[in-house]
Amino acid sequence: MDKNSPIPPRDDNYSDTESAWAVDVREAATRGMTQKASRKWWLAIALLSLMVLAGVYAWYYQLKHGMASAGYNDQAFWAVYIADVIAFIGVSYGGAVISAILRLTGQSWRAPLTRIAEGMALATVIVGAMFIFPHLGRPERFMNIVYYANWSSPLVWDFLAIMTYTVATIIFFYIPLIPDLAIVNRHLGSSNSPMRRKIYSALSLNWMGNKRQRRLLHGSLTLISLVIIPLAVSVHSVLSWAFALTSRPGWAETVFPPYFVIAALYSGTALVIVTAAAFRSGYKLQRFITQRHFVRIGYLMAALGLVYLYLTFADMATEGYTGITTGWITQTITGRYAIPFWIYVLFGELIPIVVVAVKKFRNIKGLTFAAGGVVVALWIKRLVIVLPPATQPLIGSYWGAYHFTWVSITITLAGVAAVPLILMVMFRLIPILSIEEMEEAGPIGSIEQISDKTEKYQDTLLAGGRNLEHVKQKTPSAGLQMSGVDPISPQTTPALAVNPNVNTGGFSINPGEIR
C-alpha cells in the first residue's frame, strides 16, 4: 500500500513536501490558536460565563432552600434536571457515534467534522454528567454510590455506564489529537509560548509520524471507535431503565432502551449540524466544511428522526389501544402536556423532514435551523417523557404538576451556555480541524468541494483524471453558488483539484495508473 502511494512515508522530522492542501489545513486548523481573539469572542465568553455563574448561584440557592425552590414536589419528583441529564448525554452520544461510525465505515468526508463532533461530544457529556448534581437532594453524598453501591439499583448501573462512557469519550477525543498536537507544535514554532509547547509535546507522546506510530494510531482509533458505539448504546439503555424498571405506566415500557438510544442519536446529529455551522462561520471554515457535509448529516438526521417518530408512536400505540393505563397518553396528546408534545412533533419531526426532503430548503441555513429546532424539541420531548408518568396518580385521580421556577430555568440555561463556552475555549487551545485526518484524506476525500451539479466532474476525475480543466474552472463558481461560501482563492484551487497525488482515505488516486 505504502509502496504504491505516491506520497512517500513520512520520516521522523516531517521532511515531506507539504502540499498546498496541508499548508491550508494547518493554517485553518490553528487559526483559533494563532489569531488574537476578537471582541465578539470575548463578549460571547463573558455572556456565557455569566450564564454559567448564574446557574451556579441558582444551585447554591437550591441547596440552601431545598428542591422545592426548583419547582419539585412529591408528585413531580423527577422533572427538568433528569431531562437535562438525558438530553445532554444524548447529544454527546450523537457526536461520538457519528464520528465513530463514519470513521469505521471509512467515510473520508467526515475528516473536517470529526474534531468538532468529538469536542461537542466531550463538552456535552461533561455538562450532562454535571446535571446529576442539581438533580440530587444531597449532592455532597454523591460518593455514597461508590461506598455503598447497591448493585440491584439501576442508578448504580447508570453511574457506572456514564463514568465509563465519559472516560471513553475523553480517550476518543484525545487519540486523534496526538498527531495534531505534534503538528501544531511544529507549525506554530516559536509563536507558541514555551509552557504551551511543553504541554503539547508531552500530550503528543513524542509523535513523529513514522510508520509504526501511524499503525498504532489507526489501530487504537479503530478500537476506540468500536468500543464507543456499544458503550453509548449501553449508557442510554441503562438511563432508560432508570425509568423502565419502575412499575409506573408510561415508564415501564419495553420500547424504552431503543427509544432513548435513537433519541440520543437523533438529537446528537442535530447538534453536530448546529455546532459545525456555528464554528464554520465563526472560524471561517467555509472552504473545508461545505454544504455537502451538512446535507449528508442532514439525511442521517432525517432518517433517525423518522425512526424516533416510529418509536414514539409504537410506545403510545400499545398502551393507548388496550386502554388499561392511558392517563399519561391522554395528558400527553390532549391534556396538560399537549403543547410541548405538539411542539416536539412540529419542530422535532415535521420541520426537519420537510427541510431535508425539499431541495429548496436543503441548504446550510435551512438545515441549521431544522437541526436547532430538533435539539430544542428533543429536550422538550424528554420532559414530556419524564413528566406525565411522574405526575400521574397511581392512587386516586389527582394529577400532580411541575412548575418551572427561576432556579430550574437558570440552572438549565447554565448547562446550555456551558457547552459553547467549553467549545470556544477548547478551540483556542487545540486545532479545530483534525489535521492529520484531513491531510490523510486529502482535499477530495475530506471536502468534496464539488457540489451536486458538478459531481460528475469528480466522477471523471476519479475515472481517469481527464477533463481536469473543467473541474478547475467550474468548481469555485459552483461552490459559491450553492453554498454561499467565500470564493476559493485562486492559488489554492488548482492545487486542490489538480494535485494528482491525493490520497483519499486509504486508497490513492494516481490518474496515470487507474486509466
Place this chain on the structure above:
Amino acid sequence: MSTSYNNETDSTSSERRTKKYRSFSLSPSVNDESSCGASACGSAESESCGISIPKGEVSRRNLLKLIGKGAAATVAAGVGVELLTYRAYAQSGSTTTPNGLGTNGNMTPGMAAAMADPAAPPDHQWAMVIDLRNCDGCGSCTAACQKAHYLTPDQTWIKVFSMANNDGQTYHMPRPCMQCEDPPCLHVCPVEATFRTDQGVVLVNQDRCIGCRMCMAACPYEARYFNWTADVQYPTTPIPPTPQAPIPQKLGTVGKCTFCVGNLNNGLLSECASGCPMGAIYNADLKTDVAVNGLGSTVKLSTFLYNNDAVTFYPEQNTHPRVWYIVGHGQNLDTNSTTA
C-alpha cells in the same frame, strides 16, 4: 400471602412466644426489648432451645455473626451483606434485613443481638390491618401522624383517599407505607439507604440517602415523601434522629411512614392507630398473631383477616404488603374507581 415469618418449626420456641403474645397489650411493662433482650435471646439459649438450623444456613449464619459482631463493635454503616440478596433471605425463611444493618448508628441492643445470632428471630413482625368499613375519612390519622413526626402538610405519610364503590358511593381508604416484604424501593436505592429491619419494617437511613428519588419512582403506592424545603420548624430534640424516628427530618432526603416502630416496640400503638376515633386502624404482629386498634379491641390477627376476607393493595405488584385491608360490601381497591 407468602410471608417469611412463619418459619419456626420448633415447639419450644413457639411456646415461649405464645406466652409473650398473650401479654401483648398497651401496657409499657411488656416491653419486648427488655424482656426478649439481648442477653436472654443470646445464642447459647437458642442453641439449647434446640432450634434446628437448616442445611446451608451455616455459612449465612456465620457471616451474619461476623457482621453482627462488627456492627456491634463499630455500630458503623457500611458493612452490608452484599453477597446475600433479600430473596435468598426470604427463601431461607430468615426475617433479618438484607442490609444486615439496623439503623444508622442507633442500633438497639435487641437488634444487635438478633443480628449477632440469627437463630434468635425477632419477637415481633409488625403489620397493620385497616378496616375500611369503619373508616369515615375524617383524616385524624393523617393529622396525628403529621403532628407526631413534624411533617409538612404535603407529607402525608398516611393519606386518606376517597374512592367510589360499585354503586357510586364514596368510601375512604387510608394508605400508609405498605411495609412490603419485597419492597421495590429497597431494590432501586443506589446506596442502600432504604433497608428492612428484622421486624419487617422498611426504614430510610436519612444520613445516607443521596436524594435521587428513585424510590419514589419505584413505589407503587406513592408512599414516599421527599423533604423538599428547608422552611420547616422542628423542635429541638434531645435525641438525634434515627430511621425509626426521623425527627427532625433531613433536607434533601426521602422520608416515609415508619410504622411508628419505636412506639410498637415500647408497647404503644402507632400514632395513626391511636389517633383513629373509629378504631379502623389495627397494629398487628404476625408473630404473636394479634391485632389491636385505638379503641382497645384486640383480635386474633389470622382469624380476623380470614373471616373478613382481607386483601392487600395492588397484589399484582408482588410486593407482599404487610398492610391488609378489610373492604366492605361492594368496595374494592381498584384504583380505576377512585374519585380523588
